[in-house]
Structures are given as C-alpha cells and as structure tokens.
Amino acid sequence: MEFKVNSRELEKLLSKVIPAVPTRTPMPILENFLFEIKDGLLTVYASDMEISLRSSISVVSEENEKYVVPAKLLYDIVRSLKDTTIHFKFTTSGKINIVTDFGKYTLNYIEGVNYPDIPKFEIDKDANEISINGNELKTAFDKSSFAMSKEEMRPAMMGTLFEFSNNGLRFVTTDGHRLVNLLYKNIKSISNNQYVVPEKAISVLSKILDDKDVTIRMNKSSMSFKLNDIELITRLISQKYPDYASVIPLENELTLKVNTKEILDSIKRMMLFSTNTTKRVKFSISQKELDIFAEDVDTGASGEEKVSCEFSGDNLEIGFNCAYVQDVLSHLTSEEEIIFKLHSATKAVIIEPVEKKENSDIMMLLMPVRLNS
Amino acid sequence: MEFKVNSRELEKLLSKVIPAVPTRTPMPILENFLFEIKDGLLTVYASDMEISLRSSISVVSEENEKYVVPAKLLYDIVRSLKDTTIHFKFTTSGKINIVTDFGKYTLNYIEGVNYPDIPKFEIDKDANEISINGNELKTAFDKSSFAMSKEEMRPAMMGTLFEFSNNGLRFVTTDGHRLVNLLYKNIKSISNNQYVVPEKAISVLSKILDDKDVTIRMNKSSMSFKLNDIELITRLISQKYPDYASVIPLENELTLKVNTKEILDSIKRMMLFSTNTTKRVKFSISQKELDIFAEDVDTGASGEEKVSCEFSGDNLEIGFNCAYVQDVLSHLTSEEEIIFKLHSATKAVIIEPVEKKENSDIMMLLMPVRLNS
Numbered sequence: 099m100e101f102k103v104n105s106r107e108l109e110k111l112l113s114k115v116i117p118a119v120p121t122r123t124p125m126p127i128l129e130n131f132l133f134e135i136k137d138g139l140l141t142v143y144a145s146d147m148e149i150s151l152r153s154s155i156s157v158v159s160e161e162n163e164k165y166v167v168p169a170k171l172l173y174d175i176v177r178s179l180k181d182t183t184i185h186f187k188f189t190t191s192g193k194i195n196i197v198t199d200f201g202k203y204t205l206n207y208i209e210g211v212n213y214p215d216i217p218k219f220e221i222d223k224d225a226n227e228i229s230i231n232g233n234e235l236k237t238a239f240d241k242s243s244f245a246m247s248k249e250e251m252r253p254a255m256m257g258t259l260f261e262f263s264n265n266g267l268r269f270v271t272t273d274g275h276r277l278v279n280l281l282y283k284n285i286k287s288i289s290n291n292q293y294v295v296p297e298k299a300i301s302v303l304s305k306i307l308d309d310k311d312v313t314i315r316m317n318k319s320s321m322s323f324k325l326n327d328i329e330l331i332t333r334l335i336s337q338k339y340p341d342y343a344s345v346i347p348l349e350n351e352l353t354l355k356v357n358t359k360e361i362l363d364s365i366k367r368m369m370l371f372s373t374n375t376t377k378r379v380k381f382s383i384s385q386k387e388l389d390i391f392a393e394d395v396d397t398g399a400s401g402e403e404k405v406s407c408e409f410s411g412d413n414l415e416i417g418f419n420c421a422y423v424q425d426v427l428s429h430l431t432s433e434e435e436i437i438f439k440l441h442s443a444t445k446a447v448i449i450e451p452v453e454k455k456e457n458s459d460i461m462m463l464l465m466p467v468r469l470n471s
Numbered sequence: 472m473e474f475k476v477n478s479r480e481l482e483k484l485l486s487k488v489i490p491a492v493p494t495r496t497p498m499p500i501l502e503n504f505l506f507e508i509k510d511g512l513l514t515v516y517a518s519d520m521e522i523s524l525r526s527s528i529s530v531v532s533e534e535n536e537k538y539v540v541p542a543k544l545l546y547d548i549v550r551s552l553k554d555t556t557i558h559f560k561f562t563t564s565g566k567i568n569i570v571t572d573f574g575k576y577t578l579n580y581i582e583g584v585n586y587p588d589i590p591k592f593e594i595d596k597d598a599n600e601i602s603i604n605g606n607e608l609k610t611a612f613d614k615s616s617f618a619m620s621k622e623e624m625r626p627a628m629m630g631t632l633f634e635f636s637n638n639g640l641r642f643v644t645t646d647g648h649r650l651v652n653l654l655y656k657n658i659k660s661i662s663n664n665q666y667v668v669p670e671k672a673i674s675v676l677s678k679i680l681d682d683k684d685v686t687i688r689m690n691k692s693s694m695s696f697k698l699n700d701i702e703l704i705t706r707l708i709s710q711k712y713p714d715y716a717s718v719i720p721l722e723n724e725l726t727l728k729v730n731t732k733e734i735l736d737s738i739k740r741m742m743l744f745s746t747n748t749t750k751r752v753k754f755s756i757s758q759k760e761l762d763i764f765a766e767d768v769d770t771g772a773s774g775e776e777k778v779s780c781e782f783s784g785d786n787l788e789i790g791f792n793c794a795y796v797q798d799v800l801s802h803l804t805s806e807e808e809i810i811f812k813l814h815s816a817t818k819a820v821i822i823e824p825v826e827k828k829e830n831s832d833i834m835m836l837l838m839p840v841r842l843n844s
Binding site: 168171174175178179180200201202203204205206363364366367370371397398399400401402403404405 | 541544547548551552553573574575576577578579736737739740743744770771772773774775776777778
C-alpha cells in the first residue's frame, strides 16, 4: 500500500489533528494517528478518548487501508522537511518507508484494527444543529473558560455549560468562587436544552477556531464542531449542571462604577502585597473614592491605593480574593467602564459592563471573602 | 532619611541590576538590593557572591545612608507603576514608606551594615585594562558559551577562557566533547595572560551588552566590565585552564566542504531518529556525497539523508553525537559554507568557515564517537 502527498499539505493536516493527541495516557496507542486511506482520501484521526479530531486531504492512492502511525515523530519529521513530495510505502512487515528526493526514513506502524473506538457523532432523534461564527465562539470561550472548576468532585463544573433557550445561546462557567454568564441573543435553536462541554474540547477549539462559520451538532452524549476542514467531536459531561440562576442575586441595589483599566492596574499591584495563601484584598467604598488595601502577613509589606468611582450607597467595606478579582476584570478589559452591583459584605457581587451590547449580555459574579476586622 | 525618584528611571536602574539577584541562595540577604545613598547619588548593588552588579542615578537627598531592600518585591512594584514620582521614606523602625500620587506602600528594610562583602574590583600591580565594543563581546559569548562544561569536577572548564597574547584576545570554551576557539586579532593588551570567567558572568553580560564600548579591567582574582551606566564585577575561576592548544590536531589533512544550512537541516532531522541515550549519527563520506544515517534502537525508526559535498579523501565513515554536531553547526549559521578537517574515524575533527575574516578567526572542534559496526 502506498501513496504520495506534498509535505506542506500533510504538515497542515497533521498540525490540525495533533492537539487531540494526549501527552500522557494510560493507553499508549493514543499517542498515534489513525491514517485511513479510502477512495483517494486520506483522513487522519487523533483522540484522547474524550475528544477526537479528524481532517482529510486527497492523495494519489488506489487502495483502502487503515494504519496506526507514531504521531509526534511523524509530525516532527514532516514539519522539518522542505516543500517536497513525500512517498509513503507501508510494507507487510510493519514498516513505513518514507522517501523524499534527498532522504529516506523508516518508522513502525500498527494495524488499524488495533486503534480503539474514539468519540463519534451519531445523529439520533434528539440531535440538534446550529451555526455560529468561529470568532464569536472563540470570544465566548476566551471570556468564560477561566472560571471553569479544576475540582474533580463536581464534574459538571469542570466544563462549560451551553444552554439553548428562547433567549439565545448562553455560556456559563463557575468554580463556586466566580461565575461567568454570557448570552448570545442572536443564536436560536429549535429546542431548549443544556449541554456540558469538557475543558479539553474548549481549549482545543480555542486554538483552531478562526473567522469561518462552525456547525455545531449535538445529541444526548456528544457534540460535533465542524469547521471548514476539520471536525472535533467531544463526549459531553453527563452530570447535570448546577442551577446557576439561583445563585445570581436579584436585590443587589448598590452600584459602584469604575474605570476598568484603572481598577485592574491597581488590583495587579495589590496582588504583590496580599498574603500568598489567602490573596485577600479589602475594598473600602465611599461615594467618590474606592480605597483598595492589601497586606502580606508573612512579610509585613502592605499597599493601599485610591481609585475614583461613583458609588450609590453609603460607606461599605468588602473583602475579595485578589486573584479572582484580577481574573474577572482582565476578561472585561474590552469594556471601558464596569459596574459592581453589591448588597452587603457577605453577598455575591455582580460585575457588568456599563454599556450594554445589542446582541450579547455578559455578567460575572464574584463571591466576597470575610474580612478579619 | 528620604528621597524622591521618577518611577521609570528607577525601573530602568533596577532592571539592570536585578539579573545578579540569585533565585535560590543559602544566604537570603542576597535576595535584596543594597541601596547606597551618598552625595545625591543612589547606587543600587546586587550580587550572588560570584558576580556583582551596580548602577547609579541622581536623587534628591541630602543624607548618606545604606539600606537592604527586598529586590523582587520592590522591582515588581516599581515596574507596575505608571510614570510618576516615587517618594521613599525610611523610618527608624525598619519600614520603607513608598508614596505616589494615588497609593502608598510599606515594605521592611534591613540595616545596610548587614549586607555581605560582595565582589569588588581593586586595582593592583597586575591590573590590566582593555576596551572592546559591546556587540563584539556579545558575539563572542553567543558563539562560544554553549560549549562551557556543566561538570563540576573541572571548575575551569565551567567558565570561558579569556587569553590575551600578541595575537589578540582569544575566547576558548570546551567540555571535552567540543571546543570553541575564537580569536579577535584587533584587541591588544599590554601583557599576556589567561583569565577564566564563570558562566554566570557570561550569561548576565549577554543580556546587558549593547553596541556601546565596554572597558574590561582585570587583576589576579577578579574582572570588571564597565558598560555605559552599569558595572559588572566577577570573581575569576582560580583553577588553571586546560592546555587547549594541545588537543587541536595539526595533521587533519582531509577536507569536507558543505553548505552550512543544508547539513544543519539534515542533522536536525536526524536528531529525531538517533537513539535518545547516545544520539549517535553516522557520516559516510565520499567525494561528492555525504550520507548521514541515524537509527533509534528503542523505536526501530531510522533516517538517512544525502548532502552534496566536496571531499578531498577516499571514502570515510565517522560517528558523532548528533546533538553536539547540531550545537556546533547552529553557531556557524552566519557562514554559508564550512569545512570539516578530518584525519580518521577516531581523531578530533576541526570545523571552520570557508571564508576567513580579517579581524577574527573562529575554529570549533568536535570529538567523534565510536561506531559499533
């Protein structure tokens, strides 16, 4: 069995698929690509059993076969070659002979039948399909993925919630300390449903999405993202997502308006002074001035800064984890001004842009921490 | 005691000195800067006891004092501030109060007398001085530092030899497997001598050198590099440098001429196929063609490439450590063509550019490895 392919084209193909190859895995066979040659089309698959990626190119070949090929070594060879024709020959003794004008290389392959059943997408009666611009989807991930939980105790929170409703498509992430709630109003789906997409799918998609449209298909157990020339399929997290709406406070009547860059710069400096273990920072809010204070109990260093603000209430003191404040604010830097909606020193705080957008709503939630005063 | 300084100016000053602050040290006081304020001049020192760096700026202050100040925290604060005036106030209770228009910060200091005696340069009867362009010095380090040894058994080889003679200034580095020998003919010194400069000094200098001239002063035990606005002082390695000249073969009569980029690209691919532990690669040289072969005994993968060449001898087979060949060749990429001068499969190989330069000579040496054939 043999075929020929251009080195630059094969490099492009492999670079798309290799993000799904796991670096550490209890199943070493997943460190390989599956090469499927069928009717003059080479399809390359990679998977870590949670997500799978596949992409195809035309090759000159008349046979139909499947081979399991070392992923990293092959990718490293192909991308180190100049623009040339590569001639692949799979021998019956388990060797791949790769020949170019100036070199020949030999690798081992494994028969295709040994490759495991990787995530596939099957259309069933619950299947659903939408289309979304790739950049828009990437923006949603960029703004929300930081708040996914790393705690394995609650698997659903380790993913991103996709919620389809009459309002549009909503993305929710939370780790219990902060929450991101982003709604795209112009994405409508025929049915209302919730899907929890694992972190690995989100991070790989973030790398490969571009300004082209993406077709998302989903059923009860899996989701497919079809880009121009590549398809990512992911298993869904089966655990139900927590009821995020119930933790969003409704009575936060106090508003604190600040310039986003100004408060973020200040928070970044306060990070230097907050105690490493607690990262606590204190906001002392008055009508025109927000005073931010942090103290490192280990080194005795402390810092205090004043940020101008507009506050609708009387004086209020509230504590936060400085790192969480920085996370939230650094994902709102596209907004010039933001509003903190508060109720008291112990209630969750809502953070929103001052200027509303027509097609999307973004809202973040931050839990305060107790001040030892 | 107090003084005022512009944040950007102080940031520039600290950024120059901080490379000497050790990240791990048995003497925690070295994780600080020494601030010396004298006659309106602030001089900041940092040291790991092997090298020291110092730089100064004018400040508005009428007192003369020394303080030991947390290096990383202060540097992080200063560089996170916008362009503003910083007001430093050292209280008698061991606190530094740092005040700007919008914030105030408190750090702890230690009395200056507690800071250890760091490397200083003293002019003695053996002292000597030369001047060299900063870029030229940086180029010498860039081309040679990779070959310094990491083996603590032979301390001299862990540094770079500076050899002054009637021929000029010679830089030599070697780890016993490869050797770099670079001569700058236009640098003349009044006396002939050898100095061995530790790796840390070389790596810090590489970061701070620019196109300005550098004054190098040296005595028996230390060397000073005076740049425009910063001085680096390093202790010298006291062990005698090995007799490098005796390992350079004189009878290597066979010449192999190759294109540098072509052979380097090929060697990089062969790295993928060579066995991880030995990195062995085989050169089979004939009059017009160099055949490079590597085989990974662990995975069974192998690669073979042909590079066109001009060889003055009959057929010759010789083995190398692929990583060492790559190191040497990647530091000769400014040369279009290079010559390997060989004698036999067991003798050291000389690698030189085809085109000689008027003011400098560079020569590298590579030890072959045995081929199991």
